[in-house]
Amino acid sequence: MTAHAPQTIFLKDYAEPHHWVETAHLTFKLSPRATLVVSKIAFKPNANNLGDLILNGEQLRLVSVQINGADVPYETTDTHLTIKQSDLPQEPFTFEATVEISPETNTALEGLYMSSGMYCTQCEAEGFRKITYYPDRPDVMGVFTVRVESDLPVMLSNGNPQASGDGWAEWHDPWPKPAYLFALVAGDLIAHSDHFTTIEGNHVDLNIYVRKGDEDKCAFGMGALIDSMIWDERVYGRAYDLDIFNIVAVDDFNMGAMENKGLNIFNSSCVLASPETSTDATFERVEGIIAHEYFHNWTGNRITCRDWFQLCLKEGLTVYRDQMFSGDMRSHAVKRIEEVLQLRARQFREDNGPLAHNVRPESFVEINNFYTATVYEKGAEIIGMLRRLIGDEAYYKGCNLYFDRHDGQAVTIEEWIKAFEDVTGRDLTHFKQWYSQAGTPRLSVTEDWADTTLTLTFTQTTPATPGQDVKKPQVLPIMVGLIAPNGDEVVPSTVLEMTETTQSFTFEDLTERPIASILRDFSAPVILQREMTAKTRAFLLAHDTDPFNTWEMGRMLAKDTLVAMIIDGTPPARDYLDALKSMLSDDSKDPAFRALCLALPSQDDIAQTLTDAGVTPDPMAIYEQREELRHTLATEFKDILPGLYAANDAGAFKPDAQGSGKRSLRMSVLALLTLNDGGKAAQTLFETSDNMTEQAGALTALLSAGTGQEELASFYAQWFHDRLVMDKWFMMQVASAAPLDAARIASMLTEHADFDMKNPNRFRAVFGALHGNHGGFHAPDGAAYKLLADWLIKLDPLNPQTTARMCGAFETWKRYDADRQGMIKDQLNRILATPNLSGDTTEMVTRILG
Ligand code: 0A1
């Protein structure tokens, strides 16, 4: 066996495999430290690219290898098993191997591992190679039959159940699939069951499998699954294609969930939900993720990616589909604002720093490092732009053509775009550049009024990103509407298609100069730079018919106010305070929308805004001025807060848009009220509420006001037995700590008996919250930087994937002053110097250092 250094893989080097898989028969004899995997794989030489049989395999103890039942010479390295072409039959042949693996000691949570006594798998992207020798690449699609042997009561794999007996079960998946969609689960689990009849008349058994004690937290997820199945039939004409659809909840999982064919595996935090233990945000997340994984059945599974560079083909499209679904289930306006908040917080941040990359990257060392906001969220924005440019009808026609043409195939972005070129007759070459140019375009606009004509002149520039110094103009759908001074909309929403660096658009025959509402619905993922007076912003806040832009105007007012407070101590702008107050008091407006208007920009968002304006952000000043503004709002709105709090009591808990909207406004109001009433209302709510949204909302309000220690203790006493609620307990304390306390509190929590670094949810609860606490993370002594680095160094040998992802906390380091830059750089170099650092973390830290 020889060692193998990590390699950079390039999109341009793609070549078909030497062999295709026809069928794969796998037998698993499960045992915690010595599971035997017996594989029998029918291979067919690829006439287009003949060569050696090259199989991936890592951390496997090889027991035997045969071809067509006979011994054969082979070579292994720590990553591959190779059989020379000259030792292989030229016709289809059967490869058989037996390997031994150790699920119990697999803390990386990739391949076959154990979580709370159950066996489960995670194979995307390249985990199957830790299960057995196989061509572990998405373009190799085979029909799998799986036999599981164990003494556990539930044994599951992909596809349909075929046969079972005492101590064994067999599953057969008729749909050819790549290895990354393989799954196996075995454990002492309970099913929450239901069923669904597809539009084609097929009966489907539905199950959500959970650990005992969690069965009362499945009903909401099951409802979301059924809603998703109905929606995909109705909106995209896609029906489910097996007799059974299983979901399993596991406690230890690196990501949110995984779309394995017919056997979705979920991080328990993304599927379990009950009013007592879950917040509205959790319900919404569960609904969205269940839909996302279900929708992958068509966008990802039936049609998959040719190679991992095409990841956005399935992820961007599936995120777009789950966003459409959530908008239909709840409120489109609220959903769009939430999407943009998330896009700006994660993707714009990524696009503006050392980790910026194309939506379709051109090279990688570790593909797991490319499950990013850029691939997922910017990937989804590209689909939204495409739809805006070609219209709804052409969009669905193109999707249908794509599904019909490529069902059962592993394809590329080229094939996706071609379907839309074919239905519209348009050349989408320029549009496709969105996949190959990183960076967030800055879009500036000037307005000219002459006679009866308004001319809008737009200019776009995209700053350089790592490895891409020169940027070309992108195709931008810019949705615009015009409002007359009396508040009437004189030109309804229309999409302008910008393709050049600078381009003008005219609106003629207007009787008086209108106010333009630009980039409605956030029609393109750009940073709009528009000079506007506070008065004009307040006017649009009051009169724009586009809910996104209404919110955006309030947001800009809040940002301008905060920036002026930070830079020269200007007191909060009157226009902003008055406009916000009248918006909050307007009962005709959706409470969820009003809650979004009341929420202040995050500290990280303010830091990015200052950076964009050429100012080095001071995290302490950002924290202090944001707190100052919170206190100002509490004082200014003193007379309306109690009324809003009382009026938005949603009554009995229902996790729907209406109830959650009211609670969201009520909790935002409570956070301010707590600054006025010494915490009285929050304490009462904490003691009397029967749902987690209010209980956690009250506790957060108290903690953020610097009190709540007693409530924190009683929260622990009430919930210490519930691991998902305990994640919130850990998270809330760090998230609401004052800057100078955050690192100390996080460090103290790592000593708590319930802290378990091997559980990604718990690790993220503490360290995700530490990073999310902007002031705390960037406290002047650098204690948080050091603490996070210490723990990343500890976690890396156990779980490289989660370690690498969490290094992203440092991605903005170049925004800050020389002292902070120096401290962060020292920590990054310390991580990099750690002996035997994983390839995942090495790649991330190297890229962040730039
Ligand atoms: N495909 C899944 C997400 C996922 C990706 C990678 C994983 O391990 C590296 C796990 C899950 C989704 O989009 O939901």
Ligand code: ZN
């Ligand atoms: Zn996905």
